Amino acid sequence: MKRNKYTRPVIDPNASRLKTSAMIASIAGSDQRTKPAPFGHALVEVAKHRPDIVGLTADLAKYTDLHVFRDAYPDRFYQMGMAEQLLMATAAGMAREGFTPFATTYAVFASRRAYDFICLAIAEEALNVKIVCALPGLTTGYGPSHQATEDIAIFRGLPNLTIIDPCDALEIEQAVPAMADHKGPVYMRLLRGNVPLILDEYGYQFELGKAKLLRDGPDVLIISSGFMTMRALEAATALEKDRVKAAVLHVPTIKPLDVATIRREAAKTGRMVIVAENHTIVGGLGEAVAADLLRNGITPNFRQIALPDEFLDAGALPTLHDRYGISTEAMTKRVKQWLSR
């Protein structure tokens, strides 16, 4: 969108307003079941029998749900100040000495500011550091300073690093012990605060590196990660009204990618494949899936639902999700358009 800061907006005093509620914006709808701070509570649980687990943050304990861990284990909590390079290097130093640090900040700061430290101090030696970052993709209305729209693109090129993009509170609860058990560095995109709870309805169990088919259908296959799986499931329900039967394959582990499952599902003939992600269209799950399918001679009709290759607007999250096509309504509409052609 072209902006001109010297053009005064049209002000309608009677217009209803969506609150930006920027930093702590929840992606949960008002009628949705949620759980508070699933990461913090899950980490406290795992840490009960894992004295090697320590928690570090760069002045964002409260906004990454690490405050739950801090309050439960004050002597295992390290406040590194607003210094993300130091945060990652300190975590690396502690991992060298046998601890399992969970280091939290926002995804923008980890991916952009601390990249060199994650690369060399952590990933190059496959150290056991778990990087847990809030505000992935478009989950805040603060604008590009806080919107980590390209974090996966940045981290996918990093050898040794496992990347997880969980969908809901249940998955975060299940992913935390799996991360702790995994030997090596992990980056998790965190949903924090009151996090939607959906996957319990699907009898879901997270497995590191595994994609899960949440529903099947012959007309279209939606491959998705993060909260876009929630949107994909809602879109699939909406599409039923038009007698479109959609399958939804949830891919919470972006790297290493469960290529066997993705190829198997994408190779079923007659289904359009749509990859939906809360990330720029460049370098995320969509391109990872496309490249793998092409390399393996699987060439379905392929579409991507992702954020545009732009610096995104500030504003209220529901407005922005609509604007950039990742709300359930926008997504459903586009899928219908693609299928009707």
Place this chain on the structure above:
Amino acid sequence: MTSAGHNLSLADRAYHIRRHALKMGEVQGQGYIAQALGVADVLAVSYFHAMNYQPDNPEWEERDRFLLSIGHYAIALYAALIEAGIIPEEEYITYGGDDSRLPMSGMAAYTPGMEITGGSLGQGLPLAIGVSLALKRKQSQSFCYCLFSDGELDEGSVWEAAMSAGSYGLDNLIAIVDVNNMQADGPSKGILNFEPLVPKFEAFNWHTQRVDGNDIDALVKAFDAARHTTEKKPRIIICDTKMAKGVDFLEARERNHFLRVEADEWAKALDVLEAGRAK
């Protein structure tokens, strides 16, 4: 400490470290020789006076950690590790070669005794914060030493670490800054003025000393003070060193961050070093 050569003086050790470094330099015909010669006395005092380690067990849990932030100083640390008996002396010939355990820039995965992967400058001190905090969690009596350079003081992450070490009162951390006033683009003070260093680190709540880094007696005193002070502060020893110390015709070269040395000059350098020792 090393089991071999108990009766050698620290000056002998420094001489040997310089010799090992020159011999590795000759293998490549060039390199960070001036830094190695300059920091040899600091390494001699670190490895043969201050530090606790077992040469045949480089990962001994009770060892003092030595984190080399300046990856290109690897040649200097390899020389010290050879002298300490952690790396076999005959391996010097592989320096910088294919499949060598002694790559040009120091990496933890390649070399026994190399604790971290340096080279992306400004990472060592922040890493040392993590190691020092972890040693404290383990109630270890070990020290964490971290060697970095004056040029690295340009990196903001060094100051993030400086602030946090002072804030945490990390009294098991001993930072060593090699102030040789030379970096890639020329004399350090002409790149960014990092002085005055003593009041800077004092202001960050560090136990701060500044010594002639080529004066072994002064170094011994400084390392002793750093280890034995009861102040609950991180310790820093700012060492003013001379690039290429001990080989006068290399000391005299103006741009000696990365030295090219002619084939016939290596023997001459070793001779000059030997002659200086006899004085």
